[in-house]
Amino acid sequence: MISVEQALEKILSYVDVLGEEEHPILDCLGQVLAEDIYSSINIPPLDNTAMDGYAVQSRDTYGASQQSPRVLRVIETVTAGSLPKCEVETGTATRIMTGAPIPKGADSVVRFEDTDEALRKGLSDKISILCQVDAGLNIRRAGEDITKGSIVLSRGKVIRPSEVGVLASLGRSSVRVIRRPVVAILATGGELVDIEQPLPTGKIYDSNTYSTAALVLRYGGIPKILGIALDNEESLVTRLHQGLDSDMLITTGGVSMGDYDMVRDVLAKEGEIVFWTVRMKPGKPLAFGKIRGVPHLGLPRNPVSYMVTFELYARPAILKMMGKKNLGKPTIEAVIGNPIVNTDGRRILARAVVEKRSGQYFARLTGAQGSGILTSMSLANGLVIVPEDKAQVEKGDVVQVMMLDWSEEVGIDI
Ligand code: AMP
Ligand code: MG
Numbered sequence: 172m173i174s175v176e177q178a179l180e181k182i183l184s185y186v187d188v189l190g191e192e193e194h195p196i197l198d199c200l201g202q203v204l205a206e207d208i209y210s211s212i213n214i215p216p217l218d219n220t221a222m223d224g225y226a227v228q229s230r231d232t233y234g235a236s237q238q239s240p241r242v243l244r245v246i247e248t249v250t251a252g253s254l255p256k257c258e259v260e261t262g263t264a265t266r267i268m269t270g271a272p273i274p275k276g277a278d279s280v281v282r283f284e285d286t287d288e289a290l291r292k293g294l295s296d297k298i299s300i301l302c303q304v305d306a307g308l309n310i311r312r313a314g315e316d317i318t319k320g321s322i323v324l325s326r327g328k329v330i331r332p333s334e335v336g337v338l339a340s341l342g343r344s345s346v347r348v349i350r351r352p353v354v355a356i357l358a359t360g361g362e363l364v365d366i367e368q369p370l371p372t373g374k375i376y377d378s379n380t381y382s383t384a385a386l387v388l389r390y391g392g393i394p395k396i397l398g399i400a401l402d403n404e405e406s407l408v409t410r411l412h413q414g415l416d417s418d419m420l421i422t423t424g425g426v427s428m429g430d431y432d433m434v435r436d437v438l439a440k441e442g443e444i445v446f447w448t449v450r451m452k453p454g455k456p457l458a459f460g461k462i463r464g465v466p467h468l469g470l471p472r473n474p475v476s477y478m479v480t481f482e483l484y485a486r487p488a489i490l491k492m493m494g495k496k497n498l499g500k501p502t503i504e505a506v507i508g509n510p511i512v513n514t515d516g517r518r519i520l521a522r523a524v525v526e527k528r529s530g531q532y533f534a535r536l537t538g539a540q541g542s543g544i545l546t547s548m549s550l551a552n553g554l555v556i557v558p559e560d561k562a563q564v565e566k567g568d569v570v571q572v573m574m575l576d577w578s579e580e581v582g583i584d585i
Contacts, residue, residue, distance in 0.1 A: 172450045192350040201391040202348035203494035208324040213314035217272040222309045225264040226277035229306045240299035280309035349494035354387045355414030357397040359424040379423045390489045424472035451518040453542045454480040473542035501577045508535035511564040522551035
């Protein structure tokens with residue numbers, strides 16, 4: 172049986188970064204930029220004011236104070252988006268609103284609060300300046316944020332809301348990105364019924380397909396639902412073939428030892444099995460290989476084992492295909508509230524609720540750790556990791572916890 176690390180390394184060695192495509196910026200959230208983005212404009216485009224106030228020649232304010240104001244003549248009002256018409260000369264000022272361009276001749280802006288604006292309300296052609304300002308005060312320089320011709324975002328950058336904003340500020344409506352992987356999902360089992368159908372006695376709804384599809388979406392892929400293969404080879408092969416135009420195939424079931432091993436038989440015939448058990452719990456019966464060239468992950472059928480193995484293996488594979496560099500879920504150290512016994516030297520991943528109290532993380536197990544109890548995954552926000560060589564974790568021990576809802580982008584390595 173191979174270790175979790177060996178399994179992951181193998182899987183990652185079988186998937187490559189995908190090709191590029193161009194998309195509207197809002198569709199690219201979470202994708203990786205495939206081009207360097209240069210700016211063809213200055214941002215801000217012109218010197219402008221950071222405050223509502225009066226654009227002046229700073230010399231005119233020297234010595235000004237509450238007690239000894241300097242009175243200037245107001246020559247015009249400029250709002251954001253309009254251009255000044257008059258030049259500020261000695262003894263004059265332009266009333267100016269945040270974001271509006273600085274008129275010629277002015278070298279600083281006195282904010283309204285440092286004038287008697289409140290008394291005059293812009294209705295007078297005189298303004299009293301109540302403090303002295305230095306040249307440059309309250310002026311945002313053209314190109315201060317982005318300089319024309321400079322590289323603003325580099326290829327490889329993950330597009331977050333801030334990058335969408337930066338791209339929009341440059342007037343870019345679409346960009347080149349690494350494309351999202353299409354992940355085909357197939358469930359197997361005669362007891363399964365799709366959620367669109369009524370539920371006959373003795374059957375259960377197929378939840379694995381939907382939890383996987385949701386995970387694929389969460390990590391940026393495009394799920395392709397192949398449906399449920401019945402317990403016969405023909406049904407399985409037909410559906411598998413419908414997934415061969417995807418970037419990765421995920422099947423659930425039929426790979427565990429002593430189980431109905433049809434999936435494994437079909438895999439052996441249709442492709443290559445690289446490995447099919449991993450030293451972990453849950454999730455020992457994990458198969459990986461290729462079916463007609465498409466990387467294939469055969470995950471356990473148990474809904475919990477299934478989601479846990481997805482997080483460990485399918486998630487990093489999807490992220491790698493998307494061109495991401497940070498593939499590891501962040502882990503933290505927490506004080507555990509329950510003992511855990513490791514009976515057979517496997518890596519245990521136990522569902523836990525993590526809370527922070529007085530600056531310290533505490534983890535408690537979600538209760539019964541049966542792999543069929545999917546609601547325990549819903550309770551959990553972390554997976555407590557018990558190393559293979561640790562036979563017993565005591566209550567109060569410090570353990571590593573993988574944080575399921577934290578982003579890989581915090582940059583912790585696997
Ligand atoms: P098995 O690995 O065949 O022993 O299945 C473990 C448990 O998972 C059984 O109770 C199955 O009914 C259940 N199960 C298998 N596939 C799915 C699925 N796609 N959705 C929900 N439960 C499933
Ligand atoms: Mg079974």
